[in-house]
Amino acid sequence: xxxxxxxxxxxxxxxxxxxxxxxxxxxxxxxxxxxxxxxxxxxxxxxxxxxxxxxxxxxxxxxxxxxxxxxxxxxxxxxxxxxxxxxxxxxxxxxxxxxxxxxxxxxxxxxxxxxxxxxxxxxxxxxxxxxxxxxxxxxxxxxxxxxxxxxxxxxxxxxxxxxxxxxxxxxxxxx
Amino acid sequence: xxxxxxxxxxxxxxxxxxxxxxxxxxxxxxxxxxxxxxxxxxxxxxxxxxxxxxxxxxxxxxxxxxxxxxxxxxxxxxxxxxxxxxxxxxxxxxxxxxxxxxxxxxxxxxxxxxxxxxxxxxxxxxxxxxxxxxxxxxxxxxxxxxxxxxxxxxxxxxxxxxxxxxxxxxxxxxxxxxxxxxxxxxxxxxxxxxxxxxxxxxxxxxxxxxxxxxxxxxxxxxxxxxxxxxxxxxxxxxxxxxxxxxxxxxxxxxxxxxxxxxxxxxxxxxxxxxxxxxxxxxxxxxxxxxxxxxxxxxxxxxxxxxxxxxxxxxxxxxxxxxxxxxxxxxxxxxxxxxxxxxxxxxxxxxxxxxxxxxxxxxxxxxxxxxxxxxxxxxxxxxxxxxxxxxxxxxxxxxxxxxxxxxxxxxxx
Numbered sequence: 219x220x221x222x223x224x225x226x227x228x229x230x231x232x233x234x235x236x237x238x239x240x241x242x243x244x245x246x247x248x249x250x251x252x253x254x255x256x257x258x259x260x261x262x263x264x265x266x267x268x269x270x271x272x273x274x275x276x277x278x279x280x281x282x283x284x285x286x287x288x289x290x291x292x293x294x295x296x297x298x299x300x301x302x303x304x305x306x307x308x309x310x311x312x313x314x315x316x317x318x319x320x321x322x323x324x325x326x327x328x329x330x331x332x333x334x335x336x337x338x339x340x341x342x343x344x345x346x347x348x349x350x351x352x353x354x355x356x357x358x359x360x361x362x363x364x365x366x367x368x369x370x371x372x373x374x375x376x377x378x379x380x381x382x383x384x385x386x387x388x389x390x391x392x393x
Numbered sequence: 394x395x396x397x398x399x400x401x402x403x404x405x406x407x408x409x410x411x412x413x414x415x416x417x418x419x420x421x422x423x424x425x426x427x428x429x430x431x432x433x434x435x436x437x438x439x440x441x442x443x444x445x446x447x448x449x450x451x452x453x454x455x456x457x458x459x460x461x462x463x464x465x466x467x468x469x470x471x472x473x474x475x476x477x478x479x480x481x482x483x484x485x486x487x488x489x490x491x492x493x494x495x496x497x498x499x500x501x502x503x504x505x506x507x508x509x510x511x512x513x514x515x516x517x518x519x520x521x522x523x524x525x526x527x528x529x530x531x532x533x534x535x536x537x538x539x540x541x542x543x544x545x546x547x548x549x550x551x552x553x554x555x556x557x558x559x560x561x562x563x564x565x566x567x568x569x570x571x572x573x574x575x576x577x578x579x580x581x582x583x584x585x586x587x588x589x590x591x592x593x594x595x596x597x598x599x600x601x602x603x604x605x606x607x608x609x610x611x612x613x614x615x616x617x618x619x620x621x622x623x624x625x626x627x628x629x630x631x632x633x634x635x636x637x638x639x640x641x642x643x644x645x646x647x648x649x650x651x652x653x654x655x656x657x658x659x660x661x662x663x664x665x666x667x668x669x670x671x672x673x674x675x676x677x678x679x680x681x682x683x684x685x686x687x688x689x690x691x692x693x694x695x696x697x698x699x700x701x702x703x704x705x706x707x708x709x710x711x712x713x714x715x716x717x718x719x720x721x722x723x724x725x726x727x728x729x730x731x732x733x734x735x736x737x738x739x740x741x742x743x744x745x746x747x748x749x750x751x752x753x754x755x756x757x758x759x760x761x762x763x764x765x766x767x768x769x770x771x772x773x774x775x776x777x778x779x780x781x782x783x784x785x786x787x788x789x790x791x792x793x794x795x796x797x798x799x800x801x802x803x804x805x
Contacts, residue, residue: 229655243671246664247541249568250653251586284585284593310415314407322397336656341418349414363661383398390409 219300219376221269222261223293225320226304227312228275228285231332233257234362235304236272239372244272251275254285256292263372271296277312279319293323300378301325302371307337307359310344321355321381328356328378330371335361352389354381425657432548433654442552445545449536454618456532457525457611465524466508474507474516475499489513491692509737512695518688521612521737522681527673529611533575534672535665540571542660550652560636561595561647562587569596573604575672577765580604581772591645594777595636598784601761601769603632608680608733613753616741620750627754631792639784679764680731687727687734694723715793716800718744721752728756730763747805751796759789 224232224239228250236244240259245252257272276289293301301320305313310331320327331337331344350357356374360367398406431437478499481489489496494513497503503510508520540546546568554564565586573580577600584596605613605628613621640647694700700723708719720740728735735756741749761769769778 229653243667245668245671247538247546247668248544248655248658248660249541249546250655251565251568251583252541254582254585283588288585311407311411314410315403318398318403318406322403339423341420343416343418345414345416349410352410352413386410387406390406390413393413 219263219266219268219326219378221271221296221299222375223271223273223296223299223301224304225273225289225293225301225316226275226330226332227277227306227309227316228252230275230304230306230313231362232275232304233272235302235330235332235360235368235371236270238362238365238368240270240272242272251285255288261372263375271299276316278316279323293320293325299325300375301327302330302375302378303327304330304332307331307334307344308340308342310342317353318383318386321353321386322383324380326355326378326380328358328371328375329353331357331359332362334359334367335364352386352393354385354389355379429548429654429657432545433551435552438548438552442549445540449540453529453532453536454614457529457614460528461525461615465520465528466506469508469516469520469524470506474511474520477513477515478511487696490696491689492516494692505742512688512738513692514685514688517737518685521734522677522684525615525737526608526611526680526684526733527676529614530575530607530676531669531673533607533610534669537571537575538665538668539660541668542658542665544655544657546571547652547654551654554652556633558647558649559640560599560633561640561643562592562636563647563650563652565650565652566592566596569600570604573600573606574610575607576676577601577604577606577761578675578768579672581765581768584772588648588650589646590777591643592647594643594645594773594780595639597769597772597777598639598781599632599636601765601781602758602785602788603628603635605757606732606762608676608731609736609757612733612736616736616739617749617753620746620753623750624753624757627796628757631758631788635784635788643780680733683730683763684734687730690730691723691727691738694726714790714797715751715755716797717748717752717755720744721748724752724756725759728762729760732756732762745805747800747803751793751800754796755789755793758785758792760785 224236226232233244233246233253236242239261242259244257253272253274259270261268261270273292274285274289276286279290281287281290303317303320317329346357346359356377358367358371358374360371432441477493481493492513492515494511494516498507498511509517511517550564550567553567557563557566569580569583572583580600581597584593587593587596613624704719704722707722711717711719720743724735724738727738739752769781
């Protein structure tokens with residue numbers, strides 16, 4: 219693993235996460251579409267230097283505006299990268315759509331259920347173990363603004379792996 | 394080979410996964426939700442928006458005024474500039490003119506503000522960015538950061554959505570517009586979130602022409618505080634009228650959108666301060682060198698006599714079309730580099746109020762500053778760039794001409 223892309227919908231906290239991981243200063247705001255270009259930084263994982271990319275928010279891999287175009291191009295150029303799909307824990311369904319697209323494309327994916335504090339506020343619970351079991355990729359919970367859960371996120375990045383969509387469908391149908 | 398799903402199949406799968414893993418509990422609306430409702434309902438939201446913007450504007454004016462009038466006018470006017478005038482008096486004339494400025498400022502019986510009248514790189518050139526503009530942009534960036542981080546901007550977007558559709562945009566266009574009030578450069582970049590080429594073109598053209606930046610607003614607040622409301626009103630009229638025209642004539646789509654409104658959040662002060670600092674730093678490193686360069690160019694043109702030649706060459710045009718005296722030439726020339734410097738160089742004492750007003754409007758619309766223009770080249774294609782330039786020229790003559798006619802009719 220030498221490159222990690224932070225992807226996800228707009229306003230789920232990718233830039234906050236990026237600033238923590240790469241010790242960077244990407245602009246962070248509370249509205250969708252703050253990041254319109256990618257930012258790059260580096261972090262160390264077990265003595266290995268890994269590049270981290272803060273990708274503009276994208277609803278899906280079918281770009282609707284120029285910021286999303288940047289995101290999709292970024293992804294296509296980085297075939298070997300590990301993708302951390304950042305999801306707003308209070309809006310899991312939307313984030314899962316992009317996560318499935320990323321998995322279908324064959325990227326090693328891991329899921330970060332971010333903004334866990336917001337989900338708790340609105341009384342939404344996500345069974346991360348079950349989600350991990352169905353998707354077959356690592357799923358962690360974070361509150362990026364407070365730096366919670368980042369250690370687990372980083373330590374499990376290496377477990378991210380490509381998964382066959384068929385396996386996921388089998389899992390869902392089996393239950 | 395992985396199996397590709399259709400959009401419907403994928404959503405279906407998402408639903409089934411979510412059913413397995415997500416549990417939505419009972420939810421009691423909170424104070425935040427009440428506030429969220431109040432701020433997007435037009436009846437309560439519009440007064441709320443006016444109050445918020447007025448509050449921020451007042452803060453901006455008070456903060457910038459405190460530093461500029463309270464400290465820097467004195468520091469520069471009574472200490473730094475006389476000190477330089479004395480210490481560097483031995484320099485050759487040309488060097489003195491470029492570094493310190495007009496010798497008349499140091500003569501007995503000089504009446505005026507040496508901070509502006511001197512004009513040299515080390516006097517006015519330093520006073521404008523560090524004495525005035527720095528404090529204005531600092532306050533504006535701070536205020537914008539709060540608007541951004543609380544989640545209020547998307548609410549403003551909802552409120553203004555209907556109006557923005559009339560000019561081919563939608564509510565979210567308020568975001569690039571407000572960011573441009575801090576600095577046009579990130580504002581133009583933020584236009585990337587708009588969906589179609591047409592929308593981006595209209596947005597960028599309107600930002601470049603009608604939205605003054607923080608540095609420029611800071612200078613206006615200092616030099617022409619009495620007419621700043623009229624300036625904003627005139628530019629806002631231009632923004633909407635010509636946005637409407639561009640929407641009619643430029644081909645392309647302006648689709649409806651579904652906007653995602655995030656919940657309100659308490660801003661994190663560390664983030665607010667970091668953003669304010671990063672943007673201010675950008676101003677210091679990117680803008681200040683251009684201000685100094687602009688001062689140097691103007692003073693070289695003065696020292697060589699070229700300025701007089703250019704001014705007399707432009708006198709006819711300026712007087713007949715815009716009704717502005719030739720002494721505004723230096724200001725209009727450096728407007729290409731920096732708008733704040735250009736406003737600082739306006740010969741305010743030598744013009745009528747209405748001429749000052751016209752000049753300020755002309756400076757706002759006639760060309761984006763160099764940094765913004767460089768960005769236009771990157772964000773737009775050739776056809777759009779040429780159209781933007783054509784639009785600019787048309788605006789200068791239409792706006793300048795109309796304002797001049799209104800002035801003549803009013804006898805100002």
